Amino acid sequence: MRITALAGGVGGARFLRGLLQHLQTRDDGPHTLTVIGNTGDDITLFGLRVCPDLDTLLYTLGGGVHEGQGWGRADESFVVQGELAAYGATPQWFGLGDRDFGTHIVRSQWLGQGVPLSGVVERLATRWGLPEQGVTLLPMTDTPVETHVVVEEDGEQRAIHFQEWWVRHQASLPAQRFVVAGMNQAAAAPGVLDAIRGADLVILPPSNPVVSIGIILSVPGVRDALRGTKAPVVGVSPLVGGAPVRGHADACLTAIGIPVTPDGVAGLYADFLDGWLVDKADEASMAGASIAVDAVPLLMTDIDAAAEIAASTVDLGLSLRS
Amino acid sequence: MRITALAGGVGGARFLRGLLQHLQTRDDGPHTLTVIGNTGDDITLFGLRVCPDLDTLLYTLGGGVHEGQGWGRADESFVVQGELAAYGATPQWFGLGDRDFGTHIVRSQWLGQGVPLSGVVERLATRWGLPEQGVTLLPMTDTPVETHVVVEEDGEQRAIHFQEWWVRHQASLPAQRFVVAGMNQAAAAPGVLDAIRGADLVILPPSNPVVSIGIILSVPGVRDALRGTKAPVVGVSPLVGGAPVRGHADACLTAIGIPVTPDGVAGLYADFLDGWLVDKADEASMAGASIAVDAVPLLMTDIDAAAEIAASTVDLGLSLRS
Numbered sequence: 001m002r003i004t005a006l007a008g009g010v011g012g013a014r015f016l017r018g019l020l021q022h023l024q025t026r027d028d029g030p031h032t033l034t035v036i037g038n039t040g041d042d043i044t045l046f047g048l049r050v051c052p053d054l055d056t057l058l059y060t061l062g063g064g065v066h067e068g069q070g071w072g073r074a075d076e077s078f079v080v081q082g083e084l085a086a087y088g089a090t091p092q093w094f095g096l097g098d099r100d101f102g103t104h105i106v107r108s109q110w111l112g113q114g115v116p117l118s119g120v121v122e123r124l125a126t127r128w129g130l131p132e133q134g135v136t137l138l139p140m141t142d143t144p145v146e147t148h149v150v151v152e153e154d155g156e157q158r159a160i161h162f163q164e165w166w167v168r169h170q171a172s173l174p175a176q177r178f179v180v181a182g183m184n185q186a187a188a189a190p191g192v193l194d195a196i197r198g199a200d201l202v203i204l205p206p207s208n209p210v211v212s213i214g215i216i217l218s219v220p221g222v223r224d225a226l227r228g229t230k231a232p233v234v235g236v237s238p239l240v241g242g243a244p245v246r247g248h249a250d251a252c253l254t255a256i257g258i259p260v261t262p263d264g265v266a267g268l269y270a271d272f273l274d275g276w277l278v279d280k281a282d283e284a285s286m287a288g289a290s291i292a293v294d295a296v297p298l299l300m301t302d303i304d305a306a307a308e309i310a311a312s313t314v315d316l317g318l319s320l321r322s
Numbered sequence: 323m324r325i326t327a328l329a330g331g332v333g334g335a336r337f338l339r340g341l342l343q344h345l346q347t348r349d350d351g352p353h354t355l356t357v358i359g360n361t362g363d364d365i366t367l368f369g370l371r372v373c374p375d376l377d378t379l380l381y382t383l384g385g386g387v388h389e390g391q392g393w394g395r396a397d398e399s400f401v402v403q404g405e406l407a408a409y410g411a412t413p414q415w416f417g418l419g420d421r422d423f424g425t426h427i428v429r430s431q432w433l434g435q436g437v438p439l440s441g442v443v444e445r446l447a448t449r450w451g452l453p454e455q456g457v458t459l460l461p462m463t464d465t466p467v468e469t470h471v472v473v474e475e476d477g478e479q480r481a482i483h484f485q486e487w488w489v490r491h492q493a494s495l496p497a498q499r500f501v502v503a504g505m506n507q508a509a510a511a512p513g514v515l516d517a518i519r520g521a522d523l524v525i526l527p528p529s530n531p532v533v534s535i536g537i538i539l540s541v542p543g544v545r546d547a548l549r550g551t552k553a554p555v556v557g558v559s560p561l562v563g564g565a566p567v568r569g570h571a572d573a574c575l576t577a578i579g580i581p582v583t584p585d586g587v588a589g590l591y592a593d594f595l596d597g598w599l600v601d602k603a604d605e606a607s608m609a610g611a612s613i614a615v616d617a618v619p620l621l622m623t624d625i626d627a628a629a630e631i632a633a634s635t636v637d638l639g640l641s642l643r644s
Contacts, residue, residue, distance in 0.1 A: 047431035079399055083424020087449050089431065098420050101427075102405020109369035109411065127409050 003314075004034045004199040004231075006140075006222075008212025009041075009053040010070035010246065011238060011300075013060035015205035018306025020061065020133055022314065025307075034136045034195040035061075036222075038207075039117070040147035040180055040215035043163045045094055046084060048104040049111055049144075052163070053212065054121055055103055057137055062128025064099075070246075073099035093168040116142040118189040138195065140216045143186035147215055150176040162211060171248035175255035178211060180218055188221050196225035201317040204235035204273075206245070206298065209265045210252035226272035232320035234275035236313055237262040240298050241281040261285055275316045277309070292320055325636075326356045326521040326553075328462075328544075330534025331363075331375040332392035332568065333560060333622075335382035337527035340628025342383065342455055344636065347629075356458045356517040357383075358544075360529070361439070362469035362502055362537035365485045367416055368406060370426040371433055371466075374485070375534065376443060377425055379459055384450025386421075392568075395421035415490040438464040440511045460517065462538045465508035469537055472498040484533060493570035497577035500533060502540055510543050518547035523639040526557035526595075528567070528620065531587045532574035548594035554642035556597035558635055559584040562620050563603040583607055597638045599631070614642055 003023075005016060016035060023031045038053045052071065059065035059073060066072045076097035085092055096104070103124065110120045117139045125137050147162035151173040159179060165171060196202060207213050217223050226233055238249050239262050250260045258264045262278040263285055275292040278285075283295035294316045300306040325345075327338060338357060345353045360375045374393065381387035381395060388394045398419035407414055418426070425446065432442045439461045447459050469484035473495040481501060487493060518524060529535050539545050548555055560571050561584050572582045580586045584600040585607055597614040600607075605617035616638045622628040 046427050047434045048427065077399065077401055077420070079420035080402060080424045080427065083421050084428055087424065087428045087446065089428045098399070098401035099405050101423065102402045102409065105368050105370065105402065105423075105427075106406055106409045106411045112369045124409065 001028065001031045001200045002034070002198065003031060003201045003203060004036065004195045005203040005205055006036050006207070006213050006216045007053070007057060007205050008038045008207035009056040012053075012205040012207040012212065013057045013065070014070065014300050014306050015236060015310060016057070017060050018300065018303055018308070019203070019310035019314070020135070021303055021307040022310045030134065032134045032136070034138060034191070034199070036138050036140050036192050036195065036216060037121075038212045038215050039139045039141060040145055040211065041162050041166070042144065042146060043094075043161055045091065045096065045104075046089055048101075048108045050094075050096070050104050051107070051117075051139070054137065054139060055100070058103075058124055058128045058130070061130055061133065061135060061137075064128065073097055076100065091164075091168070094163060116189075118142050118191070136191070136195075138191050139189050140192060140219045140222070141186045142189045143182055145180050145182035145186050147211055148179045148181055149173075150179060152176055166211075166248065171251040175251060177255060178214075178252075180215055183218055186219060188219050192219070193221050193225045196222065197229050199229060199231040201314065202226065202229060202231050202233040203313055203317065204233070204269065206236040206238040208247055208249045208252060209238060209268050210249065210256055210258075214268065223272070230322070232274045232317045233269075233272050234277065234313055234317040234320070235266070235269055235273055236309065237265060237276065237278040237282065237298065239265065239282060240279040242285075245299065263289065266291065274320045277313050277316055292316065323350065323353045323522045324356070324520065325353060325523045325525060326358065326517045327525040327527055328358050328529070328535050328538045329375070329379060329527050330360045330529030331378040334375075334527040334529040334534065335379045335387070336392065336622050336628050337558060337632060338379070339382050340622065340625055340630070341525070341632035341636070342457070343625055343629040344632045348636075352456065354456045354458070356460060356513070356521070358460050358462050358514050358517065358538060359443075360534045360537050361461045361463060362467055362533065363484050363488070364466065364468060365416075365483055367413065367418065367426075368411055370423075370430045372416075372418070372426050373429070373439075373461070376459065376461060377422070380425075380446055380450045380452070383452055383455065383457060383459075386450065395419055398422065413486075413490070416485060438511075440464050440513070458513070458517075460513050461511050462514060462541045462544070463508045464511045465504055467502050467504040467508050469533055470501045470503055471495075472501060474498055488533075488570065493573040497573060499577060500536075500574075502537060505540055508541060510541050514541070515543050515547045518544065519551050521551060521553040523636065524548065524551060524553050524555040525635055525639065526555070526591065528558040528560040530569055530571045530574060531560060531590050532571065532578060532580075536590065545594070552644070554596045554639045555591075555594050556599065556635055556639040556642070557588070557591060557595055558631065559587060559598065559600040559604065559620065561587065561604060562601040564607075567621065585611065588613065596642045599635050599638055614638065
């Protein structure tokens with residue numbers, strides 16, 4: 001089975017790690033998984049290109065992630081960052097560990113040599129053993145794009161980088177809207193549209209529907225490919241009991257005028273979504289929905305829990321095959 | 323007294339640290355020291371600009387150097403380098419520690435923002451407390467230049483970067499000649515020529531006469547400034563008993579056809595050198611020299627020993643004032 005997933009950072013990565021575990025237990029293999037990662041939260045820090053969502057996917061699927069925080073590297077040290085602070089380099093609000101710096105340095109080196117981001121990700125993924133797991137990680141686009149957040153302070157609107165809003169301000173500045181700088185020049189990275197069109201199953205993990213999946217959906221051609229694919233498209237709600245499990249999906253949804261409900265999120269995908277997995281606590285709120293709905297506990301407390309959610313997602317998807 | 327020195331890496335830095343200690347004990351102050359550092363051994367590694375001689379000067383004069391090896395940082399770790407190796411990034415023959423990476427990252431960031439190397443060095447020097455010590459560190463040029471070594475292997479000549487010859491091959495490949503790529507486009511960095519012309523005393527520390535001081539001398543205008551300055555120009559022999567104390571000055575001298583003797587080295591500076599400090603063991607070899615010669619023990623076994631050598635150098639210089 002060829003599965004394609006659209007993913008942001010922590011939530012998406014944890015779900016997909018569970019999916020890989022689940023796929024190993026199925027007897028209808030072999031399976032391949034193509035992950036289309038969000039690059040809207042990419043940022044250049046200290047002259048180095050940082051791709052937070054792609055790295056979270058690499059580290060999580062490759063076994064190198066800091067389990068507790070869900071991003072960054074396990075067994076991390078912060079010597080380089082301390083030196084940068086001693087030199088007065090900015091910004092200091094984005095924490096980068098030494099192991100993590102290794103990724104950013106080699107990525108920036110390769111990008112500087114003219115390797116496209118998709119080629120860089122392929123090299124990084126080799127180190128993290130993704131090919132051996134049947135996983136292909138693709139950036140949504142090779143074009144540098146950056147999600148900016150229009151915020152209002154003291155009656156004046158200004159745009160700040162998504163990471164500044166998310167990490168520095170913890171999404172506490174009321175967002176007016178999200179703008180993806182560079183997207184009007186962007187094209188889907190090689191393989192992205194084919195991975196959606198040629199899939200047997202397309203999954204939207206419980207990633208942020210606005211600033212992760214929403215950004216991927218804004219890449220030219222992606223939404224059309226989702227509408228046109230013959231594969232069932234099933235999604236996992238990022239909400240449990242009407243609130244995000246982690247992150248700031250509520251602030252993001254509110255900013256674009258969408259109710260913070262599973263139904264509200266599903267509405268963002270209305271033109272292509274075939275099935276929707278929600279938490280048991282939210283089952284009633286989906287009564288009367290026009291798409292297939294299943295309800296299971298959605299808290300990914302560990303890998304096994306994530307694998308069970310992934311199993312329900314796959315089962316829902318397979319039940320919708322025409 | 324305004325002292326200007328031309329310096330390479332370890333030997334020059336250790337001498338100048340001794341000079342600063344000596345100057346504090348003199349009663350004819352205040353004194354200022356301008357150091358013109360070699361940038362010919364600069365190299366771009368992993369997309370980052372590395373300036374080994376300038377950094378050795380910064381770390382040594384700023385109290386952050388690894389005392390045992392004479393370069394790099396004390397209390398160093400190598401996490402980033404390990405990650406780069408895991409990603410298969412090259413080269414792996416140049417050891418870079420995490421603290422050191424901090425310097426290279428911030429320098430590359432500032433260079434990328436359009437700050438000239440001299441401006442970058444000024445910022446780095448602030449962190450290392452050089453201004454408080456009356457020290458101004460200048461790169462010899464803001465133009466990126468790189469010393470290449472023409473070597474012969476299997477009857478064929480090829481040029482390799484100086485660092486590859488020095489670090490990777492430990493100067494074991496016979497050098498045919500040294501070529502400074504970019505020097506024909508280079509100009510002395512702001513302040514360099516004025517620092518030589520306006521000095522009360524010019525010192526050549528015991529740096530490598532070919533690939534450190536020799537490279538600085540090839541910067542357009544530097545040699546003319548040395549010939550024209552009213553200040554005495556005194557040098558310290560890099561040889562003790564006819565051999566270099568450390569490094570590969572012998573291989574470098576042999577490559578350009580110069581005898582590995584204090585007299586041979588002094589001959590490289592014949593058009594501007596007024597005084598020459600040699601080791602006691604080499605005193606006889608300088609008999610009949612046409613310039614002022616003094617002989618003292620030249621082994622810089624510790625800071626006090628370096629300070630004594632520096633005192634003799636200053637005394638020799640002051641004795642030559644017209």
